[in-house]
Amino acid sequence: MNQSNQAAPAAPRTYPDAHxxxxxxxxxxxxxxxxxxxxxxxxDGSFNTFPKSRWALSNYRQxxxxxxxxxxxxxxxxxxxxxxxxxxxxxxxxxPSAFAGPMTWEESLYANYTDGIVVLHKGRIVxxxxxxxxTPDTAHIAYSVTxxxxxxxxxxLVADGRLDPAAPVSQYLPELAHSGFGDASIRDxxxxxxxxxxxxxxxxxxxxxxxxxxxxxxxxxxPGYAGPGNFYAFLETVAKNGPHGQGFRYQxxxxxxxxxxxxxxxxQPLEALISHHFWQPLGMEHDALLTVDSLGTAFGGxxxxxxxxxxxxxxxxxxxxxxxxxxxxxxxxxxxxITRGGDREAFKVGGAPTIxxxxxxxxxxxxxxxxxxxxxxxxxxxxxxxxxxxEMVIARFxxxxxxxxxNFDPTSLPAYQAxxxxxxxx
Amino acid sequence: MNQSNQAAPAAPRTYPDAHxxxxxxxxxxxxxxxxxxxxxxxxDGSFNTFPKSRWALSNYRQxxxxxxxxxxxxxxxxxxxxxxxxxxxxxxxxxPSAFAGPMTWEESLYANYTDGIVVLHKGRIVxxxxxxxxTPDTAHIAYSVTxxxxxxxxxxLVADGRLDPAAPVSQYLPELAHSGFGDASIRDxxxxxxxxxxxxxxxxxxxxxxxxxxxxxxxxxxPGYAGPGNFYAFLETVAKNGPHGQGFRYQxxxxxxxxxxxxxxxxQPLEALISHHFWQPLGMEHDALLTVDSLGTAFGGxxxxxxxxxxxxxxxxxxxxxxxxxxxxxxxxxxxxITRGGDREAFKVGGAPTIxxxxxxxxxxxxxxxxxxxxxxxxxxxxxxxxxxxEMVIARFxxxxxxxxxNFDPTSLPAYQAxxxxxxxx
Numbered sequence: 001m002n003q004s005n006q007a008a009p010a011a012p013r014t015y016p017d018a019h020x021x022x023x024x025x026x027x028x029x030x031x032x033x034x035x036x037x038x039x040x041x042x043x044d045g046s047f048n049t050f051p052k053s054r055w056a057l058s059n060y061r062q063x064x065x066x067x068x069x070x071x072x073x074x075x076x077x078x079x080x081x082x083x084x085x086x087x088x089x090x091x092x093x094x095x096p097s098a099f100a101g102p103m104t105w106e107e108s109l110y111a112n113y114t115d116g117i118v119v120l121h122k123g124r125i126v127x128x129x130x131x132x133x134x135t136p137d138t139a140h141i142a143y144s145v146t147x148x149x150x151x152x153x154x155x156x157l158v159a160d161g162r163l164d165p166a167a168p169v170s171q172y173l174p175e176l177a178h179s180g181f182g183d184a185s186i187r188d189x190x191x192x193x194x195x196x197x198x199x200x201x202x203x204x205x206x207x208x209x210x211x212x213x214x215x216x217x218x219x220x221x222x223p224g225y226a227g228p229g230n231f232y233a234f235l236e237t238v239a240k241n242g243p244h245g246q247g248f249r250y251q252x253x254x255x256x257x258x259x260x261x262x263x264x265x266x267x268q269p270l271e272a273l274i275s276h277h278f279w280q281p282l283g284m285e286h287d288a289l290l291t292v293d294s295l296g297t298a299f300g301g302x303x304x305x306x307x308x309x310x311x312x313x314x315x316x317x318x319x320x321x322x323x324x325x326x327x328x329x330x331x332x333x334x335x336x337x338i339t340r341g342g343d344r345e346a347f348k349v350g351g352a353p354t355i356x357x358x359x360x361x362x363x364x365x366x367x368x369x370x371x372x373x374x375x376x377x378x379x380x381x382x383x384x385x386x387x388x389x390x391e392m393v394i395a396r397f398x399x400x401x402x403x404x405x406x407n408f409d410p411t412s413l414p415a416y417q418a419x420x421x422x423x424x425x426x
Numbered sequence: 427m428n429q430s431n432q433a434a435p436a437a438p439r440t441y442p443d444a445h446x447x448x449x450x451x452x453x454x455x456x457x458x459x460x461x462x463x464x465x466x467x468x469x470d471g472s473f474n475t476f477p478k479s480r481w482a483l484s485n486y487r488q489x490x491x492x493x494x495x496x497x498x499x500x501x502x503x504x505x506x507x508x509x510x511x512x513x514x515x516x517x518x519x520x521x522p523s524a525f526a527g528p529m530t531w532e533e534s535l536y537a538n539y540t541d542g543i544v545v546l547h548k549g550r551i552v553x554x555x556x557x558x559x560x561t562p563d564t565a566h567i568a569y570s571v572t573x574x575x576x577x578x579x580x581x582x583l584v585a586d587g588r589l590d591p592a593a594p595v596s597q598y599l600p601e602l603a604h605s606g607f608g609d610a611s612i613r614d615x616x617x618x619x620x621x622x623x624x625x626x627x628x629x630x631x632x633x634x635x636x637x638x639x640x641x642x643x644x645x646x647x648x649p650g651y652a653g654p655g656n657f658y659a660f661l662e663t664v665a666k667n668g669p670h671g672q673g674f675r676y677q678x679x680x681x682x683x684x685x686x687x688x689x690x691x692x693x694q695p696l697e698a699l700i701s702h703h704f705w706q707p708l709g710m711e712h713d714a715l716l717t718v719d720s721l722g723t724a725f726g727g728x729x730x731x732x733x734x735x736x737x738x739x740x741x742x743x744x745x746x747x748x749x750x751x752x753x754x755x756x757x758x759x760x761x762x763x764i765t766r767g768g769d770r771e772a773f774k775v776g777g778a779p780t781i782x783x784x785x786x787x788x789x790x791x792x793x794x795x796x797x798x799x800x801x802x803x804x805x806x807x808x809x810x811x812x813x814x815x816x817e818m819v820i821a822r823f824x825x826x827x828x829x830x831x832x833n834f835d836p837t838s839l840p841a842y843q844a845x846x847x848x849x850x851x852x
Binding site: 029032033034039041042043059061062063064065066067068070071072073074075137138139230232260263264269275285286287292294295296297 | 469492
């Protein structure tokens with residue numbers, strides 16, 4: 001889940017701020033047992049309401065079943081070169097925004113309800129900070145950052161010749177031949193240029209995304225629920241509503257189709273693919289995990305959970321042209337394809353208003369800014385942001401009260417750019 | 427869950443054997459999606475029926491929510507010194523048993539429906555084997571092996587003076603003052619010598635253990651379920667049915683009380699304690715995990731899941747007097763207290779008929795055999811078996827069709843002893 005397509009509102013702040021919503025301060029789930037009014041539950045849906053969400057996003061795995069994305073081998077060191085000059089770096093929020101004037105980097109972290117952030121410069125940690133209940137050893141849900149893992153794996157199969165970008169979805173998934181996805185090309189899937197009936201408007205209670213979440217086990221199924229019970233069943237119900245290959249339209253269900261294709265082509269579940277290609281060779285500190293539906297199917301559109309430093313390790317491998325520890329984990333042409341970006345005209349249709357001139361390629365957001373930055377982005381403020389010019393990688397987890405990056409891009413993207421420029425100064 | 431107190435039956439084999447019940451052979455949960463008749467589900471309870479259980483015990487985390495037991499730091503190497511002479515070592519099963527004659531070590535693994543086994547000799551892996559869907563990177567549920575982690579932590583708090591073995595449970599848990607546990611001493615809790623109303627007879631559908639499992643989220647709660655919804659609520663309902671401090675009676679609910687006491691005394695959840703004391707300093711390969719109830723409370727009586735080599739690393743630390751990698755993780759007096767054993771007269775009351783002359787101390791099974799062996803033991807064949815004389819540690823996961831160690835002790839304990847004697851020969 002991620003990015004709505006709506007225009008950025010000059011949202012008045014109607015929620016408690018980062019300090020007043022701090023899950024440690026609010027005492028959620030502390031005690032044996034916790035007091036009745038401090039319990040956060042999956043079945044009543046309270047986990048998904050702000051400010052309880054600030055606890056839940058760091059504890060998703062104790063709310064729903066998951067599968068492991070196994071690490072392996074020795075842990076690869078992520079060296080420190082901490083700097084104390086970054087907190088005071090200032091930036092000016094994009095407008096419209098709830099924040100008018102300049103703010104410091106540190107202020108931006110609070111403005112964005114940051115749960116944790118790591119900044120790498122030339123592969124070394126120059127900044128690392130955790131808030132609320134998040135710790136260096138706690139896996140936080142990455143939401144739609146997951147999509148960039150799936151998109152990268154998809155592009156790798158294309159590069160290997162195992163997936164034909166021109167072929168229709170139905171060639172790999174005959175089950176979807178009569179759905180809205182059937183005649184879409186793999187290329188259009190990778191770049192989310194499909195004409196399907198699926199709403200990702202989080203402000204709309206009847207939007208497709210909510211039914212999708214119920215089918216996938218991410219939201220409780222109400223008593224008597226008779227809708228689709230897993231991702232596969234849901235995807236077969238999605239209809240076409242226009243031509244494919246036109247405008248970019250951000251729809252989580254498309255990533256789920258790609259995840260299904262990865263399983264079909266490789267014969268491996270998604271968790272095994274991420275483990276084999278990334279989590280084992282990168283020498284991660286912790287096993288990662290993916291939420292699953294009732295069939296144990298990993299949620300490719302948004303179910304990934306990991307610790308922050310491991311997210312940064314992945315970003316650093318991407319920044320290094322797909323290489324890490326002497327191994328080429330992602331073919332250089334896949335990295336080049338992502339950094340080159342997608343169709344910028346198509347992006348104008350349903351892209352982020354906070355990324356003017358941007359594009360979307362292989363399920364990465366490409367900034368097309370002067371630094372050539374690109375990013376994995378998730379709802380409520382998750383990010384892996386790669387700035388090749390500044391040799392910088394930012395990994396962030398957050399639990400912003402509002403859904404959609406347009407709500408916090410105004411205080412995030414200028415802050416990232418300001419840090420990048422400071423790092424470029426040496 | 428573990429050990430029933432019943433006499434060992436000369437059970438006729440009424441289940442498919444290890445080969446015919448192999449979960450890979452049966453194709454459970456393979457495919458995207460799996461065929462309808464190959465799906466294993468939590469909600470219908472099918473995961474808990476043999477032979478589907480052979481898949482489920484290696485995949486518990488995708489059936490129920492869990493919390494992480496975080497590893498940390500560099501991975502500590504577990505060196506190899508593999509031997510090819512162990513498969514042919516022979517032993518004679520205890521009688522009565524379904525197996526009359528001598529069998530080889532390798533045959534014993536199949537007789538016990540072994541999913542994986544590691545044998546360490548002087549800290550090196552001399553034997554390692556995986557069956558079915560288990561891999562070196564897959565966490566298997568350890569069931570009542572969990573109790574020995576909890577018991578060790580309890581004994582460590584006693585050694586630190588933070589827990590008074592003579593104090594009643596109600597001193598730490600006023601909530602249980604009016605339950606059957608209230609006036610039991612901590613010592614009696616650690617050694618399971620309580621007079622409470624709780625049946626652990628797995629052949630009895632109305633036994634307390636099943637209500638306990640439903641309360642703790644280990645079994646599905648049927649529609650309209652109105653029983654206790656978490657471990658705490660269940661424990662308050664347990665009544666007294668006799669004096670404490672008498673015979674040993676194996677009851678999983680007692681470990682849950684101890685786990686609650688650990689939380690109360692330390693202010694830390696169980697997962698944090700196991701992580702801090704064992705999983706981080708031992709340089710484990712993978713994060714472990716614990717199943718949780720609806721409040722996120724870890725199942726101290728049986729919810730631990732880990733990979734086999736990490737279980738072996740824990741056993742090796744115990745064998746080395748609580749030391750590992752230059753650190754004293756468990757005080758030597760705790761190890762000595764366990765190896766010395768508990769009250770052997772008390773053990774006669776409800777102990778295992780397959781461990782004549784044995785005892786139970788700090789939630790470890792003490793063999794009182796000529797090698798001074800002791801063991802953590804779980805239902806369906808989980809074990810960490812420590813033989814100080816042979817300098818041997820065995821870690822095993824299994825998915826035997828029958829519940830209770832008496833069903834597979836006849837083909838396990840003599841096999842362990844035979845391997846120990848072979849290793850002693852050099």
